[in-house]
Amino acid sequence: MSTADTYRRFADREARGVSPAYERLSRVVARDPDLLAMLDSLPPAKRQPNLLFGVVRLRGGPVDDPVAFRAHVLAHWPEIAAQMRVRATQTNEAGRCAVLLPVLAALPQPLALLEVGASAGLCLYPDRYAYRYGDRRIGDGEPVLDCTLTGVAPPDRWPEVVWRAGLDMNPLDVTDPADLAWLDALIWPEHAHRRQRLRAAAAVAGADPPLLVRGDLVDDLPALAARAPAGATLVIFHSSVLYQVPPARRTAFTELVRTLPGHWLANEDPTVLPRAGVPDPPDGGFHNLLALDGRPLAWTRGHGQAATWFGPVRS
Numbered sequence: 001m002s003t004a005d006t007y008r009r010f011a012d013r014e015a016r017g018v019s020p021a022y023e024r025l026s027r028v029v030a031r032d033p034d035l036l037a038m039l040d041s042l043p044p045a046k047r048q049p050n051l052l053f054g055v056v057r058l059r060g061g062p063v064d065d066p067v068a069f070r071a072h073v074l075a076h077w078p079e080i081a082a083q084m085r086v087r088a089t090q091t092n093e094a095g096r097c098a099v100l101l102p103v104l105a106a107l108p109q110p111l112a113l114l115e116v117g118a119s120a121g122l123c124l125y126p127d128r129y130a131y132r133y134g135d136r137r138i139g140d141g142e143p144v145l146d147c148t149l150t151g152v153a154p155p156d157r158w159p160e161v162v163w164r165a166g167l168d169m170n171p172l173d174v175t176d177p178a179d180l181a182w183l184d185a186l187i188w189p190e191h192a193h194r195r196q197r198l199r200a201a202a203a204v205a206g207a208d209p210p211l212l213v214r215g216d217l218v219d220d221l222p223a224l225a226a227r228a229p230a231g232a233t234l235v236i237f238h239s240s241v242l243y244q245v246p247p248a249r250r251t252a253f254t255e256l257v258r259t260l261p262g263h264w265l266a267n268e269d270p271t272v273l274p275r276a277g278v279p280d281p282p283d284g285g286f287h288n289l290l291a292l293d294g295r296p297l298a299w300t301r302g303h304g305q306a307a308t309w310f311g312p313v314r315s
């Protein structure tokens, strides 16, 4: 796909109705030969809209006005390109815990959680956040994760988590202001509520940091899984990760994870997981499929705002 098509697709499929600012910017980039030529000087994986816009935001550059954005990128391209080469999109969205919780709460307790592609590990605290499923509230405190559940009852208990570990090729540290600033810059401009949620979830994680291991989701997974305590149900899970992994490595991962003990919980783009027999999503906003041990259970929205169940709570 050309870079122009990538930006057009991003505008149509991801930003429209979700971020007017990023929809405007991505349409401007898609039509601008100068910006496209600069982006094409980067490796393909580094040309993505979220990476460009995140780096501009991190620098305090303008993202609300396309003319000012273009001028900023043209004037500062060497610094922006250098940042795009060394950074990756690592959005860490605690809200995704709201769609994992019904499954986690239904598994045999206690749990040992191992998140693959954990970023800063904010999804490793499903037992420490509060939830609002329609008019059903679970827990007190912050952050409160709002989620519309269809086809399944909200869980009536938290999971009991006795071990939490994350594996990531570039783990981030929420107690490091520079890492937190990058996570903040990756949140889209209009999403003030997600920025508040990041701060609240970072406070939870920072008070009791998880074990975060730098490593690859295939090469280093067995060793980390072997560190899970006996007597707990190991749950290896991942959310919005496999789209970043080349297809051959994705296959290696899905073959490997089935050989490990415990359960495998995936919340991923349907193009990266088998989806035979899955009904169509309720609408175009349901970008992820939730699957337990390879069996699809529900369609979910990208940041955990909603889940529509078509399978049992657990397989």
Ligand SMILES: C[S@@+](CC[C@H](N)C(=O)[O-])C[C@H]1O[C@@H](n2cnc3c(N)ncnc32)[C@H](O)[C@@H]1O
Pocket (backbone or CB within 6 Å): 088, 089, 090, 091, 092, 093, 094, 096, 116, 117, 118, 119, 120, 123, 167, 168, 169, 170, 215, 216, 217, 218, 238, 239, 240, 241, 244, 245
């Ligand atoms: C978009 S973030 C998602 C973070 C988190 N799972 C969430 O839902 O908020 C994807 C993460 O996967 C990590 N990742 C990508 N490829 C990986 C690999 N081969 N091995 C380990 N981690 C990887 C990235 O570094 C990044 O932190």
